[in-house]
Amino acid sequence: MTEPVRDTDSRADRVLDDAVVAKVARLARLTLTPDELTVMTEQLSGMLEHFRDIDKLDLSAVAPMAQPLPLKNVMRDDVVQPGLDRDEVLAVAPAAEDQRFRVPPTIGFVE
Amino acid sequence: MVPRFASVLDIARDIREGATSATRVLEEHLSRIDAREGEIHAFNLVTRDEALASAARIDADIAAGKPVGPLAGVPIALKDNMCTRGVPTTCSSKILEGWKPPYNATVVTKLHDAGAIVVGKTNLDEFAMGSSTENSAFGPTRNPLDTSRVPGGSSGGSAAAVAAGFAAASLGSDTGGSIRQPAALCGLVGVKPTYGLVSRQGLIAFASSLDQIGPFTHTVADAALLMEVIGGHDPLDSTSLPNAAPQLGVVLDRGVEGLRIGRVVDMPSGSEPEVLARLEAAFAALEAAGATVVDVRLPSLEYGLTAYYLVAPAEASSNLARYDGVRYGMRVDAPDLNAMYAATRSAGFGAEVKRRIMLGTYALSAGYYDAYYGKALKVRRLIADDFAAAYGSCDVVLTPTSPTVAFPFGDKTADPLAMYLCDVFTIPTNLAGHAAMSVPFGTGAHGLPVGVQVLAPALGEETMFRVAAALERAS
Numbered sequence: 001m002t003e004p005v006r007d008t009d010s011r012a013d014r015v016l017d018d019a020v021v022a023k024v025a026r027l028a029r030l031t032l033t034p035d036e037l038t039v040m041t042e043q044l045s046g047m048l049e050h051f052r053d054i055d056k057l058d059l060s061a062v063a064p065m066a067q068p069l070p071l072k073n074v075m076r077d078d079v080v081q082p083g084l085d086r087d088e089v090l091a092v093a094p095a096a097e098d099q100r101f102r103v104p105p106t107i108g109f110v111e
Numbered sequence: 112m113v114p115r116f117a118s119v120l121d122i123a124r125d126i127r128e129g130a131t132s133a134t135r136v137l138e139e140h141l142s143r144i145d146a147r148e149g150e151i152h153a154f155n156l157v158t159r160d161e162a163l164a165s166a167a168r169i170d171a172d173i174a175a176g177k178p179v180g181p182l183a184g185v186p187i188a189l190k191d192n193m194c195t196r197g198v199p200t201t202c203s204s205k206i207l208e209g210w211k212p213p214y215n216a217t218v219v220t221k222l223h224d225a226g227a228i229v230v231g232k233t234n235l236d237e238f239a240m241g242s243s244t245e246n247s248a249f250g251p252t253r254n255p256l257d258t259s260r261v262p263g264g265s266s267g268g269s270a271a272a273v274a275a276g277f278a279a280a281s282l283g284s285d286t287g288g289s290i291r292q293p294a295a296l297c298g299l300v301g302v303k304p305t306y307g308l309v310s311r312q313g314l315i316a317f318a319s320s321l322d323q324i325g326p327f328t329h330t331v332a333d334a335a336l337l338m339e340v341i342g343g344h345d346p347l348d349s350t351s352l353p354n355a356a357p358q359l360g361v362v363l364d365r366g367v368e369g370l371r372i373g374r375v376v377d378m379p380s381g382s383e384p385e386v387l388a389r390l391e392a393a394f395a396a397l398e399a400a401g402a403t404v405v406d407v408r409l410p411s412l413e414y415g416l417t418a419y420y421l422v423a424p425a426e427a428s429s430n431l432a433r434y435d436g437v438r439y440g441m442r443v444d445a446p447d448l449n450a451m452y453a454a455t456r457s458a459g460f461g462a463e464v465k466r467r468i469m470l471g472t473y474a475l476s477a478g479y480y481d482a483y484y485g486k487a488l489k490v491r492r493l494i495a496d497d498f499a500a501a502y503g504s505c506d507v508v509l510t511p512t513s514p515t516v517a518f519p520f521g522d523k524t525a526d527p528l529a530m531y532l533c534d535v536f537t538i539p540t541n542l543a544g545h546a547a548m549s550v551p552f553g554t555g556a557h558g559l560p561v562g563v564q565v566l567a568p569a570l571g572e573e574t575m576f577r578v579a580a581a582l583e584r585a586s
Contacts, residue, residue: 021469028428028472029435029452030465043527044470050528051417051483054490064488065495067320067350068306068544069569074349088213094442101437106448 126184133166133184183226188278191232203247206459216313233268263293288537291549295512295562306544307352310345318426335359368401373505385555396585421487428471512549512562
């Protein structure tokens with residue numbers, strides 16, 4: 001690893017460490033083994049170092065572009081149409097009961 | 112060089128005119144699959160029985176004098192991230208293994224309506240994340256032109272299927288180059304249409320503001336026909352443009368006289384010399400055909416990689432949140448819901464998918480959003496503005512498709528960034544939402560094919576295909 005470029009702005013304190021990566025994994029609902037965590041921290045840090053190339057650009061007057069075309073929200077007439085076949089959908093679900101998806105308890109457990 | 116298999120147009124004409132039958136054509140393709148698929152691994156699934164039944168129906172329709180579609184009897188392969196009703200669709204991920212979608216993607220319906228025969232679902236980098244098809248949970252695909260090398264990715268199976276003669280054409284998806292780069296590495300034509308020109312309904316989402324479906328073919332004319340079949344407005348995709356499918360077959364003979372071809376003077380470095388030599392030969396060929404080469408600047412191009420590898424993982428981390436073990440795919444049981452989510456996702460996703468979900472989740476998380484995702488969106492604007500300025504003085508831009516020819520297995524798997532650099536020339540188009548295609552134009556190192564990329568503004572497909580056809584005539 002090359003020494004991180006220390007910017008004068010507030011990003012200097014954002015070098016990744018295992019604790020940050022572990023928190024991101026929790027947010028993403030991923031469980032990483034200790035080895036995976038080490039590799040992930042190293043790889044993500046390397047990428048983020050590379051991505052600092054855009055820090056030299058003056059973006060203060062640039063409007064963000066979330067998607068390419070000037071699309072507007074699309075509305076169509078509210079006409080009843082057949083939906084997906086419920087049996088066909090539930091047949092490929094991991095677990096179903098009483099015509100619904102079945103999941104483990106959502107309350108009563110503390111993380 | 113790439114073996115010359117029959118074109119889509121020739122196959123369709125011969126079947127329509129009774130010179131051959133859909134069944135005979137399909138059997139020829141299936142026999143090539145039988146001979147080489149074990150070595151190539153282009154497919155996750157070959158739908159042999161369904162294909163034979165479809166071919167028999169086409170033959171019966173033709174015998175009965177019924178009108179048939181423009182692709183009647185043409186064997187076509189689908190990237191395994193396009194939903195096919197009742198037929199497993201995996202995205203080459205363990206998390207979707209065995210899942211049978213309850214509906215067809217719009218492009219699948221359009222292919223069926225045009226009479227095409229779907230021969231199978233092709234291998235890809237898991238969830239289309241990769242540039243070599245080495246990230247598939249079901250093993251890599253090999254390049255039919257040199258089986259010690261990758262076919263490119265992420266649509267490597269779709270490219271290999273056409274290059275090996277397993278299908279006359281195929282569909283892939285292109286988020287940052289996943290059609291054009293494997294097309295270049297396998298010696299094929301590959302098209303990334305303008306964002307919104309082809310419906311994404313039923314394409315399993317990777318990065319929704321970048322994804323687009325397009326064809327792999329042996330010829331530019333075949334690609335034009337495929338575009339006419341799969342393009343056009345779809346009310347089921349809210350990002351679908353209102354435009355009808357472009358009519359591209361009729362423009363191919365119009366030549367390039369008077370067209371202005373952009374040469375990027377500040378192009379990112381790192382390409383193989385043989386690749387750059389082919390690009391120069393392409394400029395010369397177009398000049399000889401009456402076009403003018405003009406210098407253009409795209410100063411933000413070099414930042415495309417950073418913008419893309421923040422935007423795409425951010426969108427992916429959101430899109431892939433749906434794989435939670437509830438509605439489809441695998442589930443790893445756990446005592447409560449949150450533990451089930453984490454257990455399922457940790458077992459179901461491969462390393463590259465996890466890496467991108469982590470990167471995207473980080474880029475979107477509180478405290479880092481402005482510094483990463485927010486900045487990347489601004490760089491995206493700069494890149495689109497650069498293209499807009501360039502297209503003020505030229506009609507299309509030519510670059511290499513890939514900095515290198517097909518590389519050996521394992522060459523770039525140890526360093527994710529090295530793999531990401533494969534996409535340096537293809538990524539900017541997706542960020543801008545423009546059209547681009549790769550056209551085979553001779554060979555480079557090791558006698559392997561080189562692709563030249565033709566970039567055009569949004570809805571610039573007509574001009575793009577004219578240039579592609581001129582390059583094909585000159586190659």
